[in-house]
Amino acid sequence: MALSKQKLPETMVSPETGETLRRDVRPFIVSYKGKSITVELPGYYPENGDEGVHVGDDMAVTDMALRNLKEEVEGIPSPTTIKRVREKLRLSQREAGGLLKVGENAFDKYERGLVEPSGPTSQLLRLLDQHPELVEELRGTAA
Template sequence: MAVMEKSIPQTMVSPETGETLHRGVRPFVVTYKGKSITVELPGYYPVNGDEGIHVGSDMAVSDAALRTLKEEIEGIPSPSTIRRVRRKLKLSQREAGGLLKVGENAFDKYERGLIEPSGPTSQLLKLLERHPELVEDLRST
């Protein structure tokens, strides 16, 4: 049986203006603590103008850019960095949560971007990335 993909409508009517909006992308600047990244933000936009309506996962692009800036500026690891380090250590999400004493479901939430790891957890992940052999020390405590 074939899986049906959800079709995204290519137009919608603006609830504010009644104007027809068209599916597309526009440049959007994400700024955090004085540093900026420009992303291509999907959404429904008028023919003339940048004010759009964003639905579903449209904002995931700007969320990812913000996480990238936070990682660069404050050292808070992004979901992709957390996943990469955990896999490098050959740990399941559940094992990693238990080993770092943050709860069995924490890494699922970190890797989906639902929550950010605490400062100490972020620091420990940095250490484990540089020194993966320390996992064995954590296992023995």
């Protein structure tokens, strides 16, 4: 998931307290089914305390951490893994969607993190990653 390079102001006024908040990063724990990871969460924070205001792509770091935990715990491939496997198989997004029967635009959505692949699609991607030669079998059945 690409993070934008938009330049944000160094300070903002808290909409709740009126206090001046400064642009900073703070540790934030992302948990999923008993597994946790600590990320550096950008945002606007008060001098004392961790309650911040997050704008733009600030939460993308937590989204990516959650996707990575889901991959570790349940085997649901992250957008990065999906793109890596698709490129390893030398498939365009459109070809991959057609070959796996998930729709021509599905891989675009998977790789941008907008949609998670279904269980069967996740399993098929795992198998194709381990046995890339199987893509030729799929091509044979698609013809």
